[in-house]
Amino acid sequence: MLEDFISIHDLSLYEFNQILELTEQIKAHPQRFQNKLKNKTLAMIFQKPSLRTRVTFEVGMLQLGGEAIYLSPSDIQMGTRETPYDVGKNLERWIDGVMIRTFANQDVVDFARACRIPVINALTDLLHPCQAMADLFTIKEKRRDLGNFKLTYLGDGNNVCHSLLLGAAKSGCNIMVATPPGYEPNPEILKLAEEDGKETGSRFHLTDDPSEAVKEADAVYTDVWASMGQEQEKDKRAKIFAPFQVNKGLMAKAKSDAFFMHCLPAHRGEEVTDDVIDSPQSIVYDQAENRLHIQKAIMLLLLEKKNDD
Numbered sequence: 001m002l003e004d005f006i007s008i009h010d011l012s013l014y015e016f017n018q019i020l021e022l023t024e025q026i027k028a029h030p031q032r033f034q035n036k037l038k039n040k041t042l043a044m045i046f047q048k049p050s051l052r053t054r055v056t057f058e059v060g061m062l063q064l065g066g067e068a069i070y071l072s073p074s075d076i077q078m079g080t081r082e083t084p085y086d087v088g089k090n091l092e093r094w095i096d097g098v099m100i101r102t103f104a105n106q107d108v109v110d111f112a113r114a115c116r117i118p119v120i121n122a123l124t125d126l127l128h129p130c131q132a133m134a135d136l137f138t139i140k141e142k143r144r145d146l147g148n149f150k151l152t153y154l155g156d157g158n159n160v161c162h163s164l165l166l167g168a169a170k171s172g173c174n175i176m177v178a179t180p181p182g183y184e185p186n187p188e189i190l191k192l193a194e195e196d197g198k199e200t201g202s203r204f205h206l207t208d209d210p211s212e213a214v215k216e217a218d219a220v221y222t223d224v225w226a227s228m229g230q231e232q233e234k235d236k237r238a239k240i241f242a243p244f245q246v247n248k249g250l251m252a253k254a255k256s257d258a259f260f261m262h263c264l265p266a267h268r269g270e271e272v273t274d275d276v277i278d279s280p281q282s283i284v285y286d287q288a289e290n291r292l293h294i295q296k297a298i299m300l301l302l303l304e305k306k307n308d309d
C-alpha cells in the first residue's frame, strides 16, 4: 500500500496505474468523492513560490471534504528555526498528511522517514512527480495509447525532466531528451528510468540536437531554463539554451498534430514563443487543470484509510 508519494520510481506498476485510473473517476464524477477526506488535514510546506501546486492542493482538499494549511518559508523557517525532523515530529501529532516543496530531495526523504504520516513531494531540485503524473494523465486522456507515443523534452535536464523520464518508464511511452552539453539529466535518474523501462518496454534517448529530437514527436515539452533557486544563472543560461527555444519553426519539425506541453510558469519569449504556447496545439492549461485531479487521487490513496483505526 502506498505510504508516501516522493518519486514515481517508488510506485509499483499497479500503484502507478491505480493513480491514473482513480484520477479518471474523480475527474468524471467529483461529487462521488466529496466527503472522502472529511475532517482530514494536510499541511503544505512551501520553501519555494507556487501558483498551481498551492491552489490545486488546497482546492483539492476542500473538494474532498478536508482542509489544507499553508505554511510559508517565513512561518516555520524549516532548517533555521527548527530541523525538518522536529517539524515532522510535531506535525504528525496534529495533521493527517504533509505536502512539501523544498530544495534538497533528501530532505523530503528524511522527513518522510521521520514522520508517521504520509508525505507528498510537491517539487524538489531533483523531482516534480505530481507534475509528471498530471502530464501523463493529460496525454493518456487525449490519446489513450501511451505505448506508441513519443514525448520529446527540450531544455534543462531538471526536476521536471527527471520525473517525466521516470513517469515515461512506468507508462510505457518513449521519451527523447534534448539538452545542451553539461545540462543532461542526472545519471542516477537515467539508471532508474532504464531499469523501470524494461518492465514496460519504454525507452529513452538523449541528444544535444533539438531538430533531431522533435522529429516524429507526438508531444514537445519544455520548461524554464533557470529553475527556482538558479535565478543568478539566468543570463548565462539564456545564451546556452537559446537554440532549444520551442518556436513555430521547431514545432513544424514535429508531427503535424503534436502537442505542445509545459509545466508552467512559462517564460514567454525565452523557452517558448507566444505563437506556440497560445496555439491550438498547446495543452498547457489542460496539464495545469489535471494537477488538481491527479493530486486528489494521490491524497485519497494516501490519506483515506490512514489514522482511522
Ligand code: CP
Pocket (backbone or CB within 6 Å): 049, 050, 051, 052, 053, 054, 123, 131, 263, 264, 265
Ligand atoms: N507547475 C507548477 O508546479 O507550478 P507552480 O510552481 O506554480 O506550483
Ligand code: NVA
Pocket (backbone or CB within 6 Å): 158, 159, 160, 223, 224, 226, 227, 228, 263, 264, 265
Ligand atoms: N523546473 C521548474 C519547475 C517549476 C514548476 C523549477 O523548479 O523552478
